[in-house]
Amino acid sequence: MTANRRVCVIGAGPCGMSFLYHNNQLKVAGKECADVVCYEKQSNWGGLWNYTWRTGTDEQGNVCHGSMYRDLWSNGPKECLELHDYTFDDHFGKAIPSFPPRAVLFDYLQGRWNKSNLRNYITFNTNVQRVTYNKETDDFTVMTKDLSNDKDLPPERFSHVIVATGHFSVPKVPSFEGIDKFPGRILHSHDFRRANEFKGQRILIVGSSYSAEDIAMQCRKMGSDNVIISYRRKPTNYHWHNGIEERPPLTRVDGSTIHFNDGTTADVDAIILCTGYLYNFPYLPDSLRLKTALELYPAGLYKGTVWMGDGNNKLLYLGMYGQYYSYTMFNIQAEWASAVVSGHKQLPTREDMESDIRIWRRKQEQLDGRFDEIAFQSDFGCDLAKEVGCTYDIDVRTLFNKWENDKRKNIWTYRDHAYTSVHTGKSGIKHHTPWSRAYDDSVDTFVNQTPNKY
Ligand code: FAD
Ligand code: NA7
Numbered sequence: 001m002t003a004n005r006r007v008c009v010i011g012a013g014p015c016g017m018s019f020l021y022h023n024n025q026l027k028v029a030g031k032e033c034a035d036v037v038c039y040e041k042q043s044n045w046g047g048l049w050n051y052t053w054r055t056g057t058d059e060q061g062n063v064c065h066g067s068m069y070r071d072l073w074s075n076g077p078k079e080c081l082e083l084h085d086y087t088f089d090d091h092f093g094k095a096i097p098s099f100p101p102r103a104v105l106f107d108y109l110q111g112r113w114n115k116s117n118l119r120n121y122i123t124f125n126t127n128v129q130r131v132t133y134n135k136e137t138d139d140f141t142v143m144t145k146d147l148s149n150d151k152d153l154p155p156e157r158f159s160h161v162i163v164a165t166g167h168f169s170v171p172k173v174p175s176f177e178g179i180d181k182f183p184g185r186i187l188h189s190h191d192f193r194r195a196n197e198f199k200g201q202r203i204l205i206v207g208s209s210y211s212a213e214d215i216a217m218q219c220r221k222m223g224s225d226n227v228i229i230s231y232r233r234k235p236t237n238y239h240w241h242n243g244i245e246e247r248p249p250l251t252r253v254d255g256s257t258i259h260f261n262d263g264t265t266a267d268v269d270a271i272i273l274c275t276g277y278l279y280n281f282p283y284l285p286d287s288l289r290l291k292t293a294l295e296l297y298p299a300g301l302y303k304g305t306v307w308m309g310d311g312n313n314k315l316l317y318l319g320m321y322g323q324y325y326s327y328t329m330f331n332i333q334a335e336w337a338s339a340v341v342s343g344h345k346q347l348p349t350r351e352d353m354e355s356d357i358r359i360w361r362r363k364q365e366q367l368d369g370r371f372d373e374i375a376f377q378s379d380f381g382c383d384l385a386k387e388v389g390c391t392y393d394i395d396v397r398t399l400f401n402k403w404e405n406d407k408r409k410n411i412w413t414y415r416d417h418a419y420t421s422v423h424t425g426k427s428g429i430k431h432h433t434p435w436s437r438a439y440d441d442s443v444d445t446f447v448n449q450t451p452n453k454y
Contacts, residue, residue, distance in 0.1 A: 008039065033338070055193065075210055079399055080328075081325070091112075104446050137157075139157050163290075171188040176253055190277070198223075198270055199224065216244050217411070225243075230246075230258075256268060256269070399419050
C-alpha cells in the first residue's frame, strides 16, 4: 500500500540501502509505505564499501566516490555495527573474529539487502544533477543523468527526497609553506589505495584522526621505513612504537625536510594528508544544502535527519554525523525516516523541533573526549530507537568503551581482541593471525579461517 508518497533516495550506500530496507519492511507487513526510486551514480551498491582502484575521476569522468583502500580492516568491532535482525551468525552461519576486512563487511551488508531484493528499487549509473523544491506544489523536481549513455533524463517529481550520498568522498586538502617544492609523492587519504607502494619509504602523515592512525599502521605493516604523524590541534595520544612516532603541527616544508613547531625536523619521502573531508552536495541549491564541519550533531537537522531549511520537512538527510555508530545508526535513523515519510510518525511543531535541536547541540558543546562522544552518540541512537518503539538494544557504549580502552593499551593489537554480541550473546573467535601479520584480506581466508596464504 503506498501512501501517495513518491520518494527519491539519492545514493545506494549503507544509508540509502537502510531506507530502502525499512520502506520494504513496511510493504511486506502490509502497512502504508512510500513508492521509492533510488538513484545511484555507480554501477553497484555499497557506497564506500564498493571498493574501487580508481582515483581522481571515475570511468565517466566524475569525481571518484571511493575512499577505501586495499587491506582495509574494520576500525571498530563488528559487534558495534551488527544488525539485530540480521546478525553475523545469521549471515556466515558461524562465529567469525571481531574485526573483519572490508570485503567481509561488504558481504554481510549485501546478504541483508539481497534477502529483501532491494536491487529492484535502484536505478544504477544515474547521477542526480539537481534537486529543486517547488513551493506552489510542495514537492521536488529531480534532474538526473544516465551516465552510461551520457544522456539527461526527463525531470521527475517527488513528494520527498532522501539525501544519502555520504560525506567522506571529497577531500579537504590544506596547503603548507614550501610543499609545492617537495620532491616526493603528496596525496590525500582519499587517493590512498595500497600501502605497499610506500615500502621502504619514510612517511609523513598529516592529521590525527581515524585515517591518520590507520594509514600510519598500514604503511608500517606493509614495510614503510618509519612514519611520523603530525597533529594539528589534538595528538592521538596512543602509545606509538614500532616505527611510528607523533609530532606537533608542521610549520613548513623545505625540500624533503619537514619542520615542526617544536623546532624539530625530519626528512621524508612521501606526505599523506589525512586531513578529512568536505560535505559536498553539488546537486542541491543553498536553501536545501547542509553546510557543516564534521560533527556528531550538525546544525539544521531535526533528529539529525529532517532539514529545517526549505522543503517543508520533506527533505531528509541520512548519516551526516561523525560516526562511532555506523550500520546500526543508519538503520534506526532510516527506520525513523521511513516512518515519518510514510505518515506513521508525525513531526512535532517547528518550535518543538528547533528546541530539540538546541538541546542536543548544547549537550554536544559539553563533550570532552572520545568516551563522552561515545555516550552522546549512544544517547542519540537510543532517542531514535524510542521514537520508533524499538524493542531491541541499540546501545553498545560498553563495547565502544572497551574498544577505546583496548586501543589505548596497545594500538597495534586492538584488532586482535574479541567482543561479545549483544544480540546473540556469543563472542567473536580469535583470528588465526594477529592483524599486524595478516596480509590476506579475502573473505575466504577470514571467514573460513584458512591460514595466511602469504
Ligand atoms: P557512502 O557509503 O559514501 O555512499 C553514498 C552513495 O551515494 C555512493 O554509492 C555514491 O556513489 C552515491 N552518490 C553520491 N552522489 C550521488 C549523486 N549525485 N547521484 C547518485 N548517487 C550519488 N565505517 C564503519 O562502520 N567501519 C569502518 O571500518 C569504516 N571505515 C571507513 C574507512 C574509510 C577510509 C572511510 C572514508 C569511511 C569508513 N567508514 C567506516 C564510514 C563510512 O562512511 C560508512 O560505513 C558508510 O559507508 C556511510 O554510508 P553512506 O551511505 O552514508 O555513504
Ligand atoms: P577526520 O576524522 O575528519 O579527521 C581529519 C584530521 O585532519 C583531524 O585530525 C584534523 O585535525 C586534521 N586536519 C584537518 N585540517 C588540517 C590542517 N589544515 N592541518 C593539519 N591537520 C588538519 O577524517 P578522517 O579521514 O580521519 O576520518 C574520516 C572517516 O574515514 C572516519 O569515519 C573513519 O572511519 C575513516 P583537527 O583535530 O581538526 O585539528
